[in-house]
Amino acid sequence: xxxxxxxxxxxxxxxxxxxxxxxxxxxxxxxxxxxxxxxxxxxxxxxxxxxxxxxxxxxxxxxxxxxxxxxxxxxxxxxxxxxxxxxxxxxxxxxxxxxxxxxxxxxxxxxxxxxxxxxxxxxxxxxxxxxxxxxxxxxxxxxxxxxxxxxxxxxxxxxxxxxxxxxxxxxxxxxxxxxxxxxxxxxxxxxxxxxxxxxxxxxxxxxxxxx
Amino acid sequence: xxxxxxxxxxxxxxxxxxxxxxxxxxxxxxxxxxxxxxxxxxxxxxxxxxxxxxxxxxxxxxxxxxxxxxxxxxxxxxxxxxxxxxxxxxxxxxxxxxxxxxxxxxxxxxxxxxxxxxxxxxxxxxxxxxxxxxxxxxxxxxxxxxxxxxxxxxxxxxxxxxxxxxxxxxxxxxxxxxxxxxxxxxxxxxxxxxxxxxxxxxxxxxxxxxxxxxxxxxxxxxxxxxxxxxxxxxxxxxxxxxxxxxxxxxxxxxxxxxxxxxxxxxxxxxxx
Numbered sequence: 001x002x003x004x005x006x007x008x009x010x011x012x013x014x015x016x017x018x019x020x021x022x023x024x025x026x027x028x029x030x031x032x033x034x035x036x037x038x039x040x041x042x043x044x045x046x047x048x049x050x051x052x053x054x055x056x057x058x059x060x061x062x063x064x065x066x067x068x069x070x071x072x073x074x075x076x077x078x079x080x081x082x083x084x085x086x087x088x089x090x091x092x093x094x095x096x097x098x099x100x101x102x103x104x105x106x107x108x109x110x111x112x113x114x115x116x117x118x119x120x121x122x123x124x125x126x127x128x129x130x131x132x133x134x135x136x137x138x139x140x141x142x143x144x145x146x147x148x149x150x151x152x153x154x155x156x157x158x159x160x161x162x163x164x165x166x167x168x169x170x171x172x173x174x175x176x177x178x179x180x181x182x183x184x185x186x187x188x189x190x191x192x193x194x195x196x197x198x199x200x201x202x203x204x205x206x207x208x209x210x211x
Numbered sequence: 212x213x214x215x216x217x218x219x220x221x222x223x224x225x226x227x228x229x230x231x232x233x234x235x236x237x238x239x240x241x242x243x244x245x246x247x248x249x250x251x252x253x254x255x256x257x258x259x260x261x262x263x264x265x266x267x268x269x270x271x272x273x274x275x276x277x278x279x280x281x282x283x284x285x286x287x288x289x290x291x292x293x294x295x296x297x298x299x300x301x302x303x304x305x306x307x308x309x310x311x312x313x314x315x316x317x318x319x320x321x322x323x324x325x326x327x328x329x330x331x332x333x334x335x336x337x338x339x340x341x342x343x344x345x346x347x348x349x350x351x352x353x354x355x356x357x358x359x360x361x362x363x364x365x366x367x368x369x370x371x372x373x374x375x376x377x378x379x380x381x382x383x384x385x386x387x388x389x390x391x392x393x394x395x396x397x398x399x400x401x402x403x404x405x406x407x408x409x410x411x412x413x414x415x416x417x418x419x420x421x422x423x424x425x426x427x428x429x430x431x432x433x434x435x436x437x438x439x440x441x442x443x444x445x446x447x448x449x450x451x452x453x454x455x456x457x458x459x460x461x462x463x464x465x466x467x468x469x470x471x472x473x474x475x476x477x478x479x480x481x482x483x
Contacts, residue, residue: 001272053238057231066228068261092270096262100270109307110269123291193265196258197228 226257351382408457
């Protein structure tokens with residue numbers, strides 16, 4: 001079970017994922033924004049998975065966060081959870097599928113899918129993205145996926161099959177690197193395939209280049 | 212419904228990168244099904260949000276998986292996008308030790324008629340039904356004729372019950388148009404129910420403008436406000452405007468019915 005794996009990883013010392021940190025407490029577990037690490041007594045306390053989902057939905061200015069990996073989680077909260085199953089579900093509310101994807105990747109059950117393969121299966125309004133050139137793709141990914149401002153996931157796919165994304169800084173495709181730059185014992189937060197936001201951005205690139 | 216405590220459920224929604232309310236009904240119904248403790252695990256997945264359709268099966272731990280599209284009708288997403296992204300080969304897919312059961316979209320369920328009637332009554336609890344027109348509003352588009360058919364078949368089923376003086380379908384982008392409600396309905400009371408999965412730009416702004424209850428598509432301080440001002444007095448008639456049918460709490464039961472219908476169609480029949 002994924003929750004048992006998570007419990008084992010916490011025992012092994014892992015205590016972070018993306019902008020989050022978590023720890024065991026006398027009542028179970030608690031979860032908070034890493035920037036609030038030394039201000040936990042000042043944070044507002046929540047208890048439910050629904051709270052986690054709502055916190056993850058908006059940034060500190062109240063703007064909608066469609067990309068969950070974006071490094072703009074609001075601060076000032078702490079979620080107290082009674083068991084590891086709730087912790088897993090809360091982590092899934094902030095970073096959907098992150099733990100499942102990593103475990104599947106580790107166990108050889110999930111593999112990176114190159115961008116070309118993702119774009120080539122698009123239909124409808126996204127079909128045009130099949131024409132994205134390698135250069136356009138590299139420029140797009142370098143900008144749209146950068147860890148300092150756009151997305152904290154570690155990219156494991158390249159543009160073409162069997163080629164790593166070596167057009168990115170090496171830290172961006174190394175699962176052992178904490179993308180927040182804090183060098184914590186962070187669970188890898190993998191990107192095994194380009195998301196729909198990147199496909200939509202590829203469509204915008206094509207529309208602009210056709211003008 | 213039969214015991215599903217060893218099964219997993221994945222609800223698939225469209226989601227949005229712009230509208231934070233788009234995924235809300237899918238989560239709402241998933242939460243309700245979790246509360247009832249009917250499945251071993253319940254996940255939501257979206258085309259435009261996370262977890263994506265490519266990721267969600269890595270979250271699912273069970274081997275018996277029901278996938279229910281939280282979509283109002285058959286069409287491009289249920290026929291092309293969802294099967295492609297989940298790598299489904301038909302209603303039943305065997306892969307990596309899992310059996311994935313792909314159900315019909317929730318909007319196909321016969322119980323939708325009851326939900327529409329319930330929602331219409333909620334919006335206008337005191338109107339005399341024999342002096343009331345009911346308008347079921349669908350999107351309608353030349354890209355997907357099944358979108359219009361869905362609203363049409365609901366309107367027909369409600370009409371046959373003979374509860375309202377008249378029942379019509381209307382569309383945003385094809386005839387009969389929502390904007391023509393004045394000439395297409397004849398009763399002093401008109402109840403309008405959007406046949407959509409979620410509230411969003413269409414139900415908050417586009418349809419109110421087409422109905423003439425909002426003058427311009429502006430973002431209200433509270434977008435839900437448009438549903439709270441009933442009735443709207445227009446040309447001597449009273450118009451009652453409901454929120455999208457997909458936000459109705461009874462949709463959780465529609466999802467369970469959809470699974471039950473899948474079993475009856477694909478499992479029990481083939482076992483008999």
